[in-house]
Amino acid sequence: MSQLLNSVLMVAPILQKAFLSECMVGVTDKEKFLAYYPAQGLNLGIRVGDELRPGSINATAVKEGKRVVKKISKELYGIPYIAVGYPLVENGQVVGRLATGVTTDQEDRLHGLAQNLTDALGNIASHTESLAKDADHLAQASHTLSDAAGQLGLKIAETTQINELIRNISTRSNVLGLNAVLEAARAGAAGRGFSVVAEEIRQLSQTTATSAKGIFQLLDEMNALVGTVTGEMEKTMNHSVQQSTRIQELDAVMQELRHMAEQLKKAADITGRGE
Structure with a gap:
């Protein structure tokens, strides 16, 4: 596993607590989830080892190598939220992705x-x-x-x-x-x-x-x-x-x-x- 992924996995739970609002955090490599920390009001039921779904925000961020922001409607998971997928690049290559998400109940x-x-x-x-x-x-x-x-x-x-x-x-x-x-x-x-x-x-x-x-x-x-x-x-x-x-x-x-x-x-x- 790349050094960058290891570093992100270490700081991911700290990052979750550092956000002002309740936020879920996930870390993946190019194929699957390596870590997932749900928020109190936002739990998608993701488990470590779950593969990235084709066309999902996670897979898109890894594939395109750029930051992806998407609002997910309530119909998909029963919870409306905004997800951000940020590619992790090491030595010019995408090795994984850092994902965050916050509910939009209050905004809605x-x-x-x-x-x-x-x-x-x-x-x-x-x-x-x-x-x-x-x-x-x-x-x-x-x-x-x-x-x-x-x-x-x-x-x-x-x-x-x-x-x-x-x-x-x-x-x-x-x-x-x-x-x-x-x-x-x-x-x-x-x-x-x-x-x-x-x-x-x-x-x-x-x-x-x-x-x-x-x-x-x-x-x-x-x-x-x-x-x-x-x-x-x-x-x-x-x-x-x-x-x-x-x-x-x-x-x-x-x-x-x-x-x-x-x-x-x-x-x-x-x-x-x-x-």
């Missing part, structure tokens, strides 16, 4: 968590973006309603002016009707017909005055309601704008978290490939 879990986190944050970001758009639309609608309430207030003010004119006309008509009744009374029998007309005018003016008063009261109530609606619309609009701003800030945070999750996933992928 990390990858799964990163993928789930990425998907969850993607969904949250999508909903947040939709909420931001809805908040913008709500703010615009509130602004439109506030403008409409303001215009309605102006129209009520114009109606109030018209109603004031009607009340003035009613008052003047009542005065004229009263004067006409007095003049008809003075005229005696000749003014009886005119007296009837004057009395009707006076009653009409009183009815108009009563109606105008009712309209005034109704307009005052409407104006008060419009003022309340306008105030509430302004509050709603302000809240909508604040909500939109906060949702946009939340969306920015979600995008940043999503980017971090993607970076985490890439790191898990790189770790899983043994790069």
Whole structure:
């Protein structure tokens, strides 16, 4: 047996303990295993004397004379792991191979968590973006309603002016009707017909005055309601704008978290490939 192989066989159990994580270590010559030290969570059941399987990472490292890294899926041995085969070269010739392997359970879990986190944050970001758009639309609608309430207030003010004119006309008509009744009374029998007309005018003016008063009261109530609606619309609009701003800030945070999750996933992928 070559001196290099003997030296590696001596230090192999020490190397296993020197690694930061649990690691299996194997040493082979060009045909078979000379030593195998399983890890606590990674035992492939290899025995000293087992021959190298054609096409395996061990046989490939010996045959090609170069370092080989390969991720082995769970389906093969029931344990996912990364194996590294390093050729042992002495006097220009490959005399064997040093193999190490570590499980990727933690990396696979990390990858799964990163993928789930990425998907969850993607969904949250999508909903947040939709909420931001809805908040913008709500703010615009509130602004439109506030403008409409303001215009309605102006129209009520114009109606109030018209109603004031009607009340003035009613008052003047009542005065004229009263004067006409007095003049008809003075005229005696000749003014009886005119007296009837004057009395009707006076009653009409009183009815108009009563109606105008009712309209005034109704307009005052409407104006008060419009003022309340306008105030509430302004509050709603302000809240909508604040909500939109906060949702946009939340969306920015979600995008940043999503980017971090993607970076985490890439790191898990790189770790899983043994790069």
